Amino acid sequence: MSPLRETVETVERASGEYRYGFVTEIDEDRAPTGLNEEIVRFISAKKDEPDWLLEWRLKAFRMWLGLEDREPRWANVHFPKIDFQDACYYAAPKQEGDGPASLDEVDPELLRTYEKLGIPLKEQEVLAGVAGAGNVAVDAVFDSVSVATTFQDKLAEMGVIFCPISEAVRDHPELVRKYLGSVVPQGDNFYAALNSAVFSDGSFVYVPKGVHCPMELSTYFRINARGTGQFERTLIIADEGSRVSYLEGCTAPQRDENQLHAAVVELVALKDAEIKYSTVQNWYPGDADGKGGIYNFVTKRGACRGADSKISWTQVETGSAITWKYPSVLLQGDRSIGEFYSVAISNLRQQADTGTKMIHLGRDTRSTIISKGISAGRGQQTYRGLVRVQPKADGARNFTQCDSLLIGDVCGGHTVPYIDVRHPGAEVAHEATTSRISDAQLFYCRQRGLDPEEAVSLIVNGFCREVLQQLPMEFAVEAQKLLGISLEGAVG
């Protein structure tokens, strides 16, 4: 079946409700409500962490205290002040002992949840080539902990490490210690400091020199517990000449309260290495009146540390009540390449302030930014991007294209590009367009047999094509479906 057909059919099937809004009944192990040094120690102890990491967290916590009331306020998003003492910073599905040694030990209820989410968790299925399973290794993070990682053995044969970060702390402390916080320092910003203090789990990837990772690596994040935030931390290191493609997917149950998701993702690409990081974010967006939904305040940054390295971010942001997110690239190595491909949808009362930062430091560095923003309903969307060319970045080049598509007349699309060029030879090009889905386009599609929602989905998918093409196949299909589903009801 073609992606498009699937899109159309899925849109037809879906009732217009958030489809991932179910809650899994499961015993949880939770930290007491609130945030203080004791909680930080509690989390660290739960994970049996070494002293250096506890100290690292405590340092971050103190930095966060110093940043208190210094939440970023420049973003074009509006929400009531968050009471950080009124949340729970650790929730884990209860389990015996240390954690699952294999999939057989994972709570079957959890596996059923992942099945509902369409994640090819079972290695047997994947290996047996069951339809839709694909060649994808999966790490699944449920609330605060990683519950299952598939394909570890097969990857290990090639020296690729793909595991929960808590496991990496235990088994590969030298790598974690060297790189953790090296791209996003603890005090980088309010939410990054918070994450550094209380991060619970997330994925760790190390691809050794010269290895091209043989399969897509993927993490699915799911917030399940009530009153919890999710603070995962992802660290990916691509050693010299290596290559890896990593996918991240997210969902959360439908709840009336707002839930905080403050993740940090750090990428390090050494000489000649290439990292492709794709996200399909579908956290619960809240309802049509703006009740509930996830606050998605995420710091993602990659460092092209070596010459000729490349980092490419692709994101499809359809969910969350509020998105505050700027996946960025530090172009340190000569001739390194940074890319940012983004589709973001704001429907209902969703607010998204998203974009990227490309910091050109090395010579002949290149960056490309393609942003497609779609606003519908009462959604508000801002592209915010920074292109900076430092004095030593001879021959730096950037191309930026920001397109906004508006559906209806009570939504908003805004473009805020910052260009900071400190080198006279830099080539920086910025193009921006704003368009609407016209009545003529809609009617043309309907005359050919598409209903209004199919028509919008088709037109929107066309608008986003350049970005969707960047996604690995497994995710492109999912992303197309999501675009259709997210815009249901956008045309009356």
Add this chain to the structure above:
Amino acid sequence: MSEPLLRIRNLRASVDGQEVLKGVDLAVTAGEVAAIMGPNGSGKSTLSNVLAGRDGYEVTDGEVRYDGRDLLDMEPEERAAAGVFMAFQYPVEIPGVVNATFTRTALNAQRQARGESAIDAIDFLKRARETLDRLEMDEAFLRRDVNAGFSGGEKKRNEIFQMALLEPRLAILDETDSGLDIDALRIVATGVNAMRDGRRALVVITHYQRLLEYVVPDSVHVLADGRIARSGDRELAHELERAGYAAFQPA
């Protein structure tokens, strides 16, 4: 004779509060090619848009029956699935959506609405290639965005291509011949004539008689000032060619 496939009775319609169709009566039977001619602004496109169900065209009186159904009661996409096709006078551009995707999505949406199975990408490609071949169109057409950057003639041919693929029972061609050079006109005519199989009906709207040299109509109707002012056979077209529309223009 059997019940006509399309019967329009006393159709009145307004655009922006202004009455444009002032009581149109017209019947087209299956197998028939009916030409509608008329001066600019007489309401030809309004009639096509009303038949296709476009918003903003308010029907104030009259009825339209199509294949035993109340056409005006159907959504545009229901009409399409029931076999009503309109070739637009000004086809619309859809950037980023390639022709192949667009037509296959449309075809399968219609098939699904009719309870038929979807056509997969491979079968579709085969059909699309055959159709293109027949219309002397390049296969690269399929990979281009819908009408984006097309010349006027390419847009019109794209309409004919879509018609050929969707195989409608009633096709309304709104000035598909306007602005075409003679080669393009011949190709459009080929596409239209291929539709004549005794079961379909075609309403060919044109300003000139030129197309009717290639697509010989069974009946010719003059739409003037929102009404069918005269009906006849193909001779009427020749007469109009000689005498022009002066006799039908409001004084």
